[in-house]
């Protein structure tokens with residue numbers, strides 16, 4: 001190494017280049033991630049689908065053409081038509097209206113499950129990944145123990161204790177999700193904790209709480225956000241499954257899974273009663289996964305280019 | 308004065324089924340160093356010899372198995388973390404990798420502000436002014452827009468300047484620079500080294516400058532400590548070490564510097580030492596002198612007795628044959644080879 005020393009005082013340099021070496025103009029990592037996501041057509045479409053579904057669910061009382069529980073025995077088992085876009089069920093209730101109100105339960109349950117799972121799993125995961133040692137061992141053992149129980153069985157036994165209902169299902173699914181959030185958060189925090197900048201702020205005098213909250217959490221959270229979006233689709237699916245088994249919303253209220261369950265009794269005379277809920281569930285789950293994958297790609301791209 | 312005495316640190320490499328240690332690695336073995344205000348102690352040695360571990364022991368990022376770190380008479384090892392914070396301000400780090408040593412999600416300004424906040428320095432207005440002053444001092448733009456930039460917007464050399472600004476803003480007395488310029492290209496390296504030299508003169512900073520590269524060290528070291536497999540093998544004034552190396556390993560390191568500065572190079576001998584073989588597995592250190600398997604000067608005694616670090620010709624050296632190394636154009640079995648035309 002033959003560095004000849006230039007004795008001129010350090011000059012102020014234009015940001016963006018040093019010694020002629022051009023540097024990519026950067027923005028905040030979060031914004032770079034957003035930009036990458038927006039460039040991903042499919043993921044954006046998927047997200048728009050979910051947002052539309054959410055908006056329709058919120059606006060259900062306004063946009064639903066009929067009272068979802070109003071029975072009309074002159075209109076039973078009507079195929080989709082101009083009056084009833086999704087047809088009617090055996091009690092003459094309008095399926096479109098029931099799907100719109102059902103969206104509130106299904107999307108709401110998935111949202112609650114994901115939020116609860118994240119609330120229970122993420123902070124302990126960050127803590128375990130950052131601190132390591134006995135904190136990590138203890139929390140990881142606990143998680144392993146919970147994960148030994150298959151999610152469905154865990155959910156069903158929780159429902160057995162608290163009774164059926166959409167909220168109960170959401171909570172049960174959320175509890176079952178917590179270990180997954182724990183693992184993702186722990187892994188992300190573990191890799192952030194090994195970064196030199198964590199060492200640097202520790203050496204500069206930052207305490208553990210500050211280091212965890214100001215440096216580990218912001219840098220590890222994108223992995224958790226990706227996980228949350230992927231779990232949303234799974235939450236929908238599990239809620240649908242549990243409702244299909246009869247653990248979810250109780251009549252006359254009905255989530256998408258419950259509608260599918262009722263519809264499945266009329267496979268021959270009114271196929272649309274099961275096909276439409278099934279299709280909508282599938283679209284929503286797919287949209288959740290595609291949006292989550294897009295987010296994942298955006299995070300990875302941002303990380304490899306934003307260095 | 309920042310003084311490390313007899314630091315020891317081992318890592319467990321392998322445990323058996325019962326959790327007992329099967330293999331361990333003595334990363335730092337009885338290392339004593341002293342950094343004085345306004346002076347630079349360079350710690351050199353090849354990759355994996357324990358330089359970074361030594362740095363982290365001194366920075367209190369790891370706890371030593373034995374030994375102590377004393378700052379102006381105050382023992383730091385084992386100090387409760389509340390008390391340690393105040394002394395941490397006085398010893399600041401700069402790490403090698405400018406790409407991972409800055410938090411990518413934090414703007415430069417907020418990072419500098421945070422360091423001042425940790426130590427309760429200044430009002431928020433004063434902090435911004437200080438941040439701008441220190442950025443200006445290290446040769447970076449210091450306008451408010453610069454403060455709101457993210458590390459991703461800077462080049463490697465600029466990031467290393469940011470890292471230096473971060474170390475300086477809390478007005479430390481000592482800076483531990485672990486391969487601080489190694490990742491930079493040659494011209495950037497020279498600029499950053501000059502900045503470090505100027506800052507030291509201005510602020511009486513004491514540097515522990517860690518590097519695997521004696522060519523870089525030459526520019527700023529007052530004292531040099533050469534490390535091999537966790538041990539200091541030669542330690543003394545830079546001039547002595549460069550001109551009159553007395554440990555075969557030091558000589559080999561110097562001979563490996565491709566284009567030496569004639570002023571500082573040891574009297575060029577007609578022959579130079581080339582160390583044969585790879586660095587040995589640090590978990591299997593040979594008995595006796597740990598350098599003996601690669602040493603062209605080794606005799607039987609080297610296998611039996613580990614040479615202790617002792618006074619010789621105005622420096623400390625750990626070699627049974629230091630005087631031979633110093634005085635001779637020693638040649639043995641082709642391991643000391645002809646110096647090629649420069």
Ligand SMILES: Nc1ncnc2c1ncn2[C@@H]1O[C@H](COP(=O)(O)OP(=O)(O)OP(=O)(O)O)[C@@H](O)[C@H]1O
Pocket residue numbers: 318319332334352353354355356357358359360361519589
């Ligand atoms: N936490 C750890 N656990 C196990 N082994 C470790 C640990 N940290 C360091 N080591 C080992 O200790 C030895 C010294 O490592 P250290 O990082 O201090 O070397 P170094 O001189 O800084 O090397 P380099 O020039 O590559 O940075 C190496 O063999 C390394 O593999």
Ligand code: SF4
Pocket residue numbers: 554555556596597598599600602603604605606609614625626627628629
């Ligand atoms: S003690 Fe022996 S083996 Fe060790 S460096 Fe000196 S001569 Fe070489």
Ligand SMILES: [Mg+2]
Pocket residue numbers: 358359360485486
């Ligand atoms: Mg190192």
